Amino acid sequence: xxxxxxxPSTLSVQEGDSAVIKCTYSDSASNYFPWYKQELGxxxxxxxxxxxxxxxxxxxxxxxTLNKTAKHFSLHITETQPEDSAVYFCAACSSGGYQKVTxxxxxxxxxxx
Amino acid sequence: xxxxxxxxxxxxxxxxxxxxxxxxxxSGHTALYWYRQSLGxxxxxxxxxxxxxxxxxSGLPSDRFSAERTGGSVSTLTIQRTQQEDSAVYLCASSSxxxxxxETQYFGPGTRLLVL
Numbered sequence: 001x002x003x004x005x006x007x008p009s010t011l012s013v014q015e016g017d018s019a020v021i022k023c024t025y026s027d028s029a030s031n032y033f034p035w036y037k038q039e040l041g042x043x044x045x046x047x048x049x050x051x052x053x054x055x056x057x058x059x060x061x062x063x064x065t066l067n068k069t070a071k072h073f074s075l076h077i078t079e080t081q082p083e084d085s086a087v088y089f090c091a092a093c094s095s096g097g098y099q100k101v102t103x104x105x106x107x108x109x110x111x112x113x
Numbered sequence: 114x115x116x117x118x119x120x121x122x123x124x125x126x127x128x129x130x131x132x133x134x135x136x137x138x139x140s141g142h143t144a145l146y147w148y149r150q151s152l153g154x155x156x157x158x159x160x161x162x163x164x165x166x167x168x169x170x171s172g173l174p175s176d177r178f179s180a181e182r183t184g185g186s187v188s189t190l191t192i193q194r195t196q197q198e199d200s201a202v203y204l205c206a207s208s209s210x211x212x213x214x215x216e217t218q219y220f221g222p223g224t225r226l227l228v229l
Contacts, residue, residue, distance in 0.1 A: 043220040
């Protein structure tokens, strides 16, 4: 089955700096890679996603890159703000018959004002 | 429109009791997932329902856990003879085929289960 590794587990940055979270996956059949943000005590919310036929996607201050050959994808947050503080989960999804989703273990991001 | 809802939001029970957790997916979503999230941990897949197909139960941790989905909509996760290690947040998510081969999952608020 799929195995998703996520690093780092915790990340502290100064407000205004950039944050990068990296994930690797093992199943070459995975073709969809969403990122979720989970604020303390709240549900995970989709913030950005990328499909396997795209190498990079950007939405304002967040961007995701995908390297299919190396089987890794990354989340980039620029100009971080205190409200970016949360736990971020990556996921790898394959759609063979039905969509199997495997989540990373999460990264706790703290943005220091 | 309405998102995924779950009830109860919090549940405190005594060790050995049975509990039922409910999930109402987004209307029209054919896929429904249950996950467990222990304190400070990631999302542990439990079970998956898709339409009328047989569910994928590969993530259920023991035979004390079971789930049903009636009429392709509401789902109930049942934990029998609860143990303290069952304490966690139980999250439900639903999704629907987009026609592009990907299905975005939308999560409910979760049920926080505490087994004393």
